[in-house]
Amino acid sequence: MPHHVAETERSQAPAALVAGVDVGSSHTKAVLVGWFGEPGVAAGLLAPEDFSARVCILGRGTVRTGVEMEKAARTALEQACEAAGLARRAIDYIAATGLGRYSIGFRDIQITEITSDARGAFFLFPHSVAVMDIGSQSTRAIGLGDAGRVRQFKTNDKCAAGSGSFIVRAARYLQVDLESVGDLALEANHPHPISSICAVLAESEIINHVSAGVSVPNILAGIYDSLADRSALLLKRVGPAGELVFIGGVARQQGAVRALERRLKIPIRVPEYCEHVGALGAALLGLKRVLATARFAA
Amino acid sequence: MSSLNETMPAAAEALIERCREIVDDLSLGEVRRWKQEHPGARAIGYFPVYAPVELVHAAGMLPVGLNGAGDRLDLQYADARFGSFICSIVKTTLEMGLTGHLDPLDGMLFSGICDSARNLAFVFERNVPAKYVEFLHLPQNPASAASTEFLKGEYRRLADALERLGGRKIEEDALRASIAVYNENRRLLRDLYGLRAANPHQVRTSDIYLLQRAGNFLPVETHNELLREGLGSLADREAKPRDSVRIVIEGAFCEQPPLDLIRLVEDAGCYVLDDDFLLGLRWFTGDVPTGGDPLEALASCYLNHSVYSSVRHDFRNRRHKLLVEKTRRLGAQAVLFLIAKFCEPAYFDYVLFKRELEAAAIPHLLLEFEEKAFTFDRLRTEVETFVESLLFD
Amino acid sequence: MRVAAGVDVGSTQTKAVIVGEDGGVRMLGRALVDTGANVQRAAENGFLEACRESGVEPESVGFVVGTGYGRYKITFGNTQMTEISCHARGAHFLFPSTRTVIDMGGQDSKAISVGEHGEVLDFVMNDKCAAGTGRFLANAAEVLGIGLDEIGPLSLRARHPVKITTVCTVFVESDILSYLAQGKKPEDVLGGVHLAIARRTVSLARRVPIDPGITMTGGVSRNTGMVKALEEVLGTKLQVNSDAHFAGALGAALFAIEKMGESFESGIWRPSNATPRG
Amino acid sequence: MGETQASEYRSDIHRQQRDLMLRWYQRLEESAHGGPPAVSLMISGNCVELLEAFGAVPLYPEVNALQLAIRHQSLDPILAAEEMGYAADNCAYVKADIGAMIKGITPAGTELPVPKLVLCNFVGCNTYVKWFEHAAEFQNAPLAMLDVPFLRTAEPRAEDVAYIVCQLKEIVKQLEELTGRRFDYDRFREAMRCSARVEEAWSRIKHLARRTPTPFDAYFDAITLMGPLYVYRGSPEGVAFFELALRELEEKAARGEGIYDQERFRVVMEGPPPYPFFRTFRDMFAAWKATAVASTYSTVGGLWEFGFRHDPDHPFESLAMHMLAHNVTNRNYLQRYDQIRRYIEEWDADGVVIHFVKSCRLFSAGQGDMRGYFTQQLGVPTLYVESDLEDPRYFSEAQIKNRMDAFFEALEHARSTGTLHRGAAAIRHAPGGEIAPAAADRLKILQ
Ligand SMILES: Nc1ncnc2c1ncn2[C@@H]1O[C@H](COP(=O)(O)OP(=O)(O)O)[C@@H](O)[C@H]1O
């Protein structure tokens, strides 16, 4: 992770402590950030680099979302606090994002996952021009404007083809565990294309491939290729190509990253904690709000 | 969703509630009532976008604007006739016909706004027999020297058919009177739009939408009264101006977005300065002359003084230029495209609109909707993101 | 007795039926195995198990017709026919009054209009997207952590079925979860799911004439909740029995008997290289 | 099923057709370098005779789109267009053409000119209007509308004809200004004369398909002849070509030769073909030895087999009549039902195959009802398959083959039980003759 994201403890306590909680369809993620600048500085007046330089990520948490979203959010937040060695009540402000953002009763503000993704990605890689977020059901391409603003975005809306749950299913049919699918695909020598776009119906095609003797890496690589094709379509619609930040749970899978690289032929950055970028972005936006309010300045 | 902190005067609230009931009544209760009160009189439905309602009115009939059935009617038959890749309104209109919801109507007017709607006219005719079905060709070449004459002929043809159906002649004076009362209607609607554009924090778009749409089912005279009432009471709402983005909505000229979606757009932080909802009701940009030959007046106004729309072609005045002009004139910050799923005319226009807006550095967002949708999580996320991208620093 | 077989290699399950003819035609036995990864193997296993159940030697089966999406993979079959023809034929055999077949399987749903002799008059099918298929139901069962054979009965207990909007089999997971999060009862959620699919299926089925004598076939016919939901939307009773899941294989077997004709040819059974185990 | 390959008819016609189309592309290239002026025109009920009178070359974007698809080159331009903002559900013909224009791709590799005028002959398809508006915009070319009223009454009205004639004359003036050439009335009438001869030959070719076996497939083979029909109809080359084609096919018919050694099924085709999978699609019919004896698609440019001919004595009026009433795109949907019905009866067909194309709402919006009309009201076996005419992503071979096989299995079964009827006998009114089955079981309205 880049320079300013030192997760080591700071000797001084942060001047402001803000949490971002991203309630996704499969996982809920929390990130705690601290402000180590002077109180009273309106964030809007700082250049983005100066703002970033005074922010530190202090802790993270992840839990399965399940049915009770608020509970998941609380647990993720507690994990993050524990990691940071800080008490929950020390938190000044909580920004909620993700599909379940409105279910979090204890939020101070809600921000969409797209805005959050953009801010988080910009914070980590200020030179990138676009973000690709592939989560369990959603695929989002975001074109970045100045200071991490969303310039344009496209999401898949009606159909889950090409999203993370597609991979989860494929892994299940192929009897490979999810942690290793990404690396396994790298062993492919002759990727075998998948024609069905449906995450569900692809099953029989995958099974056909297996029975036709196609190797698991080749099948997986074929799936990643089709995923990359769909993502590339979305990406092209959000603006000119340039450095891309790839985030969301699927970015953890090397096979997906390589397939996107092959398809797009542009540099791709994957943050170490790729599924926490949304929560991070929410926290950062929350922090800006805090810095702008009288409560903090006083 | 956080609802706005505000109070509405009781009179306005009752008015909107009444409109809502009228709009939600799929069995066309208002039309049935009107027919009971006017024994023997006919009601004629028309498919969006534009229909020469003045002629229907002058024939002593009730023109009824159809805007689909929203999520209140489950498609059981029409899907089989129209299948995939066709917009909802085509199917809901047919479904309403097949399931008896349109029984109070004696006839239907269609025009060639798009290929789906045009084919619908004839499929409707076959499947819902015993109704008078008329298809009008509204000229798409207003620049020709022959178009006014042609359109007059087309209106004459309709008038003849209506006369046969109603068993009475359409007198020129009656037609002039009808034009006048619809001029009044359009004037009131323009005032309503003006009121909102000037006070978007007070006048909610969803309210004026209902007030407007109720006019589909009411005699125009009654609708005019409601509009006057609304103009008097709507602006009295107490509401604080909020941090909002001032937008223009484009693309929903035919199939209508669900009311909840319109609310959602406002709640997400948009002040709507103009929209193209229910465009047919506000078709003419000024009054239709009430002197001279009324058919000529109607035809000439259609050709030369209509609003721009994705389904009316006038190569002399290009829509994408007009949209940019309108956005600038109203001082809007952005354009929100609300496009019905599978609405090909709107999809096509988006390409040129987009190009022109980008050249003018006006941000925009494209959303697709279906009238039958009733959950909007994804759309909400998109509108909120859009607002955030314009408001957050 | 002349003996013939039909093997229906479906996306999820493979069905095999043996029929015999002496005087009249009757069903001798049937078998159901999971299709799994090896389609060919599943077909063989299904066939052999059905033989065993019928008490006939595989070698004495005179003709085999393959059907279902994996029909071209059946190496020992004599010919293939589409599942549309087979379901129509099978349903007609089970219920001679059949005029309409609604078949809901794992990957597709179809409606077939059937003539007096079980011939196909017209058909429609939906198969590009898993929305509204057996997979949709299987997925819902999985999300709720309930067995496939329990969701139907449970859905019948729904008092206030929820409204399901999404058609995507994947997205429906989060719909279900968010309904549960709102405190909705699993039976109401399931009621909504079943109703949504029933509506979709009926609206598809209306593309062919739905004449009285409606028989339901395919795996989903085992789901009592779905049968009930379809009956509700259609406003009429469906003919269904425990053999309905086998209608495709049965129809194939009936065609096989017919095709066998005079040229009775015994001993067509040639197992593929790996000897299938029993 | 036995894999019978379609024995496509190959002969002089094919060589000449190739040459003619190549020459067309060459003329377009010349036009790009100061040669004859090019004018964009739409195929539907086109008025190519008007261009002949200026010595102008027609530029048909549809032919370009079709060529790209059939050569498997359509996906890239489609994707390029989608990047520009076109929707997944826009007509892919338009997307392929505009995308190719932007990317500088041409089907024959030859240069295409910027037209002197983008003449939008709005004959039925609303999508055309958008297409031409965009084409003019992206090429920076002048744009004109020729608004043809839709055929909404049984017969065209005098007002309709007058409106079109007036516009035609306005366009003549505009073309005179834009091309700097004078409108040559004699040449115009000569073009009408050529057209009438071509139409006569073409119509006779179509009537050959009434024989059993048919010497000519009125869907797959017709497409070969349709290029020259649109480009050369008003010219002596066109006359020579079509008269040769007629002779060849008449000889073939006289020998009793069909498409297959034995013709088994005769169908009427509705809807455009899936160009990206043209061969594959044809082979699926060939596997069952099924031929198309008539098709609505081959009447997009003009419907002549029922008798209409251009009239050199009333050139403007007859152009107007042609655009109004004698092509499939400007005729209303129910008139299309009647057209197909006539084909079944007079061309002796066993059934109808409806190819739903996602792109084209002109053809496909309502085809479900059309299917209902034929199966339920008339009792004619009808198959409904879905894909696209330009976008390869919407063709699923396994699914289409499955449906096709099921359909022909059913026809075969019906034939074996003696319930398959051909031609007029196929049209047996459904018991009760209910007009719309859905209307029959209408729900009770909730008051
Ligand atoms: N341990 C893992 N290794 C590889 N990929 C994983 C792992 N866990 C989750 N994923 C992938 O990430 C996806 C979930 O991504 P996430 O961004 O958390 O989604 P959401 O925000 O929608 O819940 C899963 O569908 C799966 O494809």
Ligand SMILES: Nc1ncnc2c1ncn2[C@@H]1O[C@H](COP(=O)(O)OP(=O)(O)O)[C@@H](O)[C@H]1O
């Ligand atoms: N015991 C059962 N109870 C309820 N539903 C079942 C049962 N067994 C199978 N099904 C349903 O049947 C579907 C499979 O149907 P089937 O006709 O065998 O499909 P295919 O031929 O594609 O394999 C499953 O997806 C499931 O929804």
Ligand code: SF4
């Ligand atoms: S919504 Fe669009 S596509 Fe549908 S009928 Fe209206 S104009 Fe046509």
Ligand code: SF4
């Ligand atoms: S194709 Fe599959 S993934 Fe896509 S909407 Fe349908 S069920 Fe969902």
Ligand code: SF4
């Ligand atoms: S919609 Fe149909 S007729 Fe119109 S341009 Fe497209 S393919 Fe041609």
